Amino acid sequence: MSKKLVVAVCGATGAVGREMLKTLHDRQFPATEVIPFASARSAGTKVPYGDQELTVRELKEDVFAGVDIAIFSAGGSASLQYAPHAAKAGCVVVDNSSTWRMDERCPLVVPEVNPDALAAHKGIIANPNCSTIQMMVALKPIHDAVKIKRIVVSTYQAVSGTGQKAITELETQVRQMFNLQEPEVNVYPYRIAFNILPQIDVFLDNDYTKEEMKMVNETKKIFADPDIRVTATCARVPVFYGHSESVNIETEMKMSPAECRALLSQAPGVQVYDNPKEKMYPMPIDAAGEDATFVGRIREDDTIENGLNMWIVADNIRKGAALNAVQVAEELLKRDLVRVLPQDRKTFID
Ligand code: NAP
Ligand code: 3JM
Numbered sequence: 001m002s003k004k005l006v007v008a009v010c011g012a013t014g015a016v017g018r019e020m021l022k023t024l025h026d027r028q029f030p031a032t033e034v035i036p037f038a039s040a041r042s043a044g045t046k047v048p049y050g051d052q053e054l055t056v057r058e059l060k061e062d063v064f065a066g067v068d069i070a071i072f073s074a075g076g077s078a079s080l081q082y083a084p085h086a087a088k089a090g091c092v093v094v095d096n097s098s099t100w101r102m103d104e105r106c107p108l109v110v111p112e113v114n115p116d117a118l119a120a121h122k123g124i125i126a127n128p129n130c131s132t133i134q135m136m137v138a139l140k141p142i143h144d145a146v147k148i149k150r151i152v153v154s155t156y157q158a159v160s161g162t163g164q165k166a167i168t169e170l171e172t173q174v175r176q177m178f179n180l181q182e183p184e185v186n187v188y189p190y191r192i193a194f195n196i197l198p199q200i201d202v203f204l205d206n207d208y209t210k211e212e213m214k215m216v217n218e219t220k221k222i223f224a225d226p227d228i229r230v231t232a233t234c235a236r237v238p239v240f241y242g243h244s245e246s247v248n249i250e251t252e253m254k255m256s257p258a259e260c261r262a263l264l265s266q267a268p269g270v271q272v273y274d275n276p277k278e279k280m281y282p283m284p285i286d287a288a289g290e291d292a293t294f295v296g297r298i299r300e301d302d303t304i305e306n307g308l309n310m311w312i313v314a315d316n317i318r319k320g321a322a323l324n325a326v327q328v329a330e331e332l333l334k335r336d337l338v339r340v341l342p343q344d345r346k347t348f349i350d
Helices: 015-026 076-088 115-120 130-146 164-178 210-222 257-265 318-334 343-348
Strands: 006-010 033-038 046-049 052-055 069-072 092-095 124-126 148-157 229-236 243-251 270-272 293-300 307-314
Touching: 006 015, 006 076, 015 033, 015 046, 015 318, 033 046, 033 052, 069 076, 069 318, 076 092, 076 124, 076 343, 092 318, 115 318, 130 148, 130 210, 130 243, 130 257, 130 270, 130 293, 130 307, 130 318, 148 210, 210 229, 257 270, 257 293, 257 307, 307 318
Parallel strands: 006 033, 006 069, 069 092, 092 124, 148 229, 270 293
Antiparallel strands: 046 052, 148 243, 243 307, 293 307
């Protein structure tokens, strides 16, 4: 008989949670039991896991006894409240929210980029923001080869990044507008159908949004490079699945576009999709449902000495959330870091 491995999926009824269940099943994650949790609202409902239907349970502080790995995508406040209890109960948390990302006790991990950071975990591991993850996967090999000094990124983010209610809102608004009805605006500050919103998450005192500052701060932590300069503009576009990014980098040493293409075509998790003559470049319609981070439009920025521009696209719900979290869990198993109980595991609560 195989060893017991119980996985809790917290936020299982959401856009990320459903993809999490699918990813665990598709990748044959060796769980002996998968338990879906959500709020009291959906306790008792069913969620698909392969060809089974699992019954959703209510997430509570005392549900983690006997759970080995708890993957959270239930929003920031649920992670803040419940993840410490999960860690205290002895399971390893992989958290998708921004709550724990900048906490020094929590590794912030993209498995293709900084898997060794997992070794120092104290019970809670953070999954980076979706826009950060795909940028890290594409830029890490370049950073290693020629050292990136500065990143200027503009994002074009899909509505699925906001959750199930935003997917429904875009569908509803499009239908209403084709029927000459006034579109209802509930999720975003303005209509998203046939529009672009240069605001994701709340504004901070520096006039950047929280989403933009996630990209800045998470990049420094994942690359373990406090000196790398990053500036971001994040926009929401009326696309269902797949975040796109225009990325400009300035490097210490020179790398030609051809060298960059060759390097990235060997990089883990990356697929180079770049042939301007054939109008070949990545788009959200290519990336949706795929695991890879796609890179194209690689070209020189001749306004600076060592500069490159590129276009990076990935499925924000897969690599941007569920897949990255499952890869982290796989890496924990491979490194035998699930059952290691660090002495100071309790510091999240006590
Ligand atoms: P969603 O579709 O709105 O789903 C939210 C899920 O959380 C639902 O299962 C919901 O359960 C559950 N939930 C909400 N409040 C809860 C509570 N107090 N206790 C237990 N469960 C609760 O949102 P989503 O797109 O799946 O995203 C969920 C979270 O994942 C986000 O808030 C964000 O923190 C994170 N996320 C991260 C990334 C990333 O870049 N890594 C990307 C997207 C999202 P009910 O059905 O019972 O309401
Ligand atoms: C992606 O509960 C919340 O406020 C969640 C907001 C949220 C986040 C976040 O900050 O955790 C929605 C979508 C993210 C994220 O990945 O940073």
